[in-house]
């Protein structure tokens with residue numbers, strides 16, 4: 838087969854840039870950026886909302902929507918989401934040593950080494966466990982989740 842010439846390819850790129858479409862890709866029809874095509878338009882940054890949830894101990898766990906999901910944080914995390922090497926407030930309530938006394942769920946078994954110490958790859962809790970915000974989704978989603986995973 839004859840290779841497409843460079844000229845032909847660059848005309849295609851020019852056409853795509855001019856019309857903002859990818860020729861032949863029907864699935865992209867009607868897809869727009871959130872800002873719009875004019876780069877000078879002010880970005881529609883959604884308003885900053887506070888995290889939902891109250892003081893730990895006053896809420897209920899949030900139902901998990903797929904197997905292996907890191908449970909979502911159902912409580913406020915003000916004042917204890919600044920995790921440093923010297924200080925991890927999450928562990929004040931969730932570590933195997935403290936959970937019972939604090940009446941908090943204990944970290945999962947897989948967070949621990951054979952000697953029941955926290956694995957360091959689980960130290961930064963909020964990389965996986967995220968608090969929630971009561972906000973309208975930016976784009977529609979058809980995700981419905983699987984049956985709630987067994988606790």
Ligand code: HEC
Pocket residue numbers: 892893894895896897898899907908909910911912914917918926927928929930931939940941942962963966
């Ligand atoms: C003062 C104690 C306390 C602190 C500090 C705390 N938690 Fe909690 N956490 C709780 C309690 C109690 C619950 C049970 C739900 C409730 O009552 O809010 C809970 C629930 C959770 C859950 C839900 C578990 C499940 O099975 O659904 C996650 C995840 C969680 N916390 C993560 C964190 C993270 C991450 C931090 C640090 C940023 C943190 N928590 C700090 C006490 C605490």
Ligand code: HEC
Pocket residue numbers: 905906907908927928931932942943944945946947948955958959960961962963964965966988
């Ligand atoms: C790499 C991702 C990751 C990190 C980091 C992490 N977790 Fe988890 N966590 C999970 C997943 C996934 C689960 C669900 C099942 C499991 O693996 O134990 C979970 C489960 C939990 C549960 C519920 C346990 C249960 O048996 O219901 C608590 C509480 C929890 N984590 C707290 C924490 C805290 C506190 C930290 C920080 C010290 C932390 N996690 C760090 C991924 C993570």
